[in-house]
Amino acid sequence: xxxxxxxxxxxxxxxxxxxxxxxxxxxxxxxxxxxxxxxxxxxxxxxxxxxxxxxxxxxxxxxxxxxxxxxxxxxxxxxxxxxxxxxxxxxxxxxxxxxxxxxxxxxxxxxxxxxxxxxxxxxxxxxxxxxxxxxxxxxxxxxxxxxxxxxxxxxxxxxxxxxxxxxxxxxxxxxxxxxxxxxxxxxxxxxxxxxxxxx
Numbered sequence: 188x189x190x191x192x193x194x195x196x197x198x199x200x201x202x203x204x205x206x207x208x209x210x211x212x213x214x215x216x217x218x219x220x221x222x223x224x225x226x227x228x229x230x231x232x233x234x235x236x237x238x239x240x241x242x243x244x245x246x247x248x249x250x251x252x253x254x255x256x257x258x259x260x261x262x263x264x265x266x267x268x269x270x271x272x273x274x275x276x277x278x279x280x281x282x283x284x285x286x287x288x289x290x291x292x293x294x295x296x297x298x299x300x301x302x303x304x305x306x307x308x309x310x311x312x313x314x315x316x317x318x319x320x321x322x323x324x325x326x327x328x329x330x331x332x333x334x335x336x337x338x339x340x341x342x343x344x345x346x347x348x349x350x351x352x353x354x355x356x357x358x359x360x361x362x363x364x365x366x367x368x369x370x371x372x373x374x375x376x377x378x379x380x381x382x383x384x385x386x
Contacts, residue, residue, distance in 0.1 A: 188219045188380075191266035195226045195273040195284035196384075202359050203274045209370055210272065210316070212376050214276040220249045223260055226283045231255065233286025239293075248295040248304060259291045260307070268312035268380065269348075271339070278331050279338070286344050297347065312380060313348030315339045316356065316373070323357040328376075350383065 192210070195377040196203040214221050226233070232255060235243070242250040250261075263269065273280045291297070295304040317335070319326060326332035332355055340351045354376055 188217075188267045188340050189265055190214055190219050190221045191224065191269045192221065193224045193226070193271045193284070193287060194280045195287070197227045201274070205366075206316065206318060206356065206369065208274055210270070210373055210377075211334060217377065217381060222265065222362070223258060224262060224287075226287060231283060231287065232290070233283040235286070235289050236302060239290060243294050245283075246294050246299055247379075248299075248301060252295070256290050256293060259287070260296060260305075263291070263310065264288065264308055264309055268314065269310055270314045270316060272316045273318075275317050275335070277382055278335065292343075307347055309346070311350065312346045312383065313340075313344040313351045314376065315344070315351075315353040316376075317353075317355040318359050318369075319355055320360045320379065321357055323355055326355065326357055348368055371381075 192207070194207055196207070211221060212225070224231070234251075235248065236253075238250060240250075241247060241248065269349050271280070271284070273284050279285065279303045292307075300306045321331075325331060326335075335355070336353050340353055344351045354372060356365070356369045356372065
């Protein structure tokens, strides 16, 4: 299986990076092909330019698609599964991750398709993993967990993915209390991927 991890965090000292490392290790143990788009490490341009906006806002597909966007789109086309991994900042993904969707989901490719342009494939499996300071039960109580799931799974992943799920690794304000549980949850997720008939 070909896995693409789209990862967004600026620090290798973070708990999210610890989860990222654990995830890569258990995916490698499955002998799957793993490609990574480390947005901060790659200095991904998360801000749409005026020219890009003209293309997107006016559906002017005669304007060129930037090279870095085409490179990310090719990674999508190579993937059987895409895993989005990031920390929760103010009830959403980091701005750089949001910018990835803004730019890589370009008109004519991810939406507003035209017969003469390449169309985004339907990816078999889409997984969202995010780390959050507050515990899951608190995020659910205030409606943030449901909001994040709605935006990520129903809008950003949407019908572009056959199977979608989100794993919120909450409670990181007390990391020592959740680290083992979180690793087990990631392990179970990978195990589920290995036996899912869609893959």
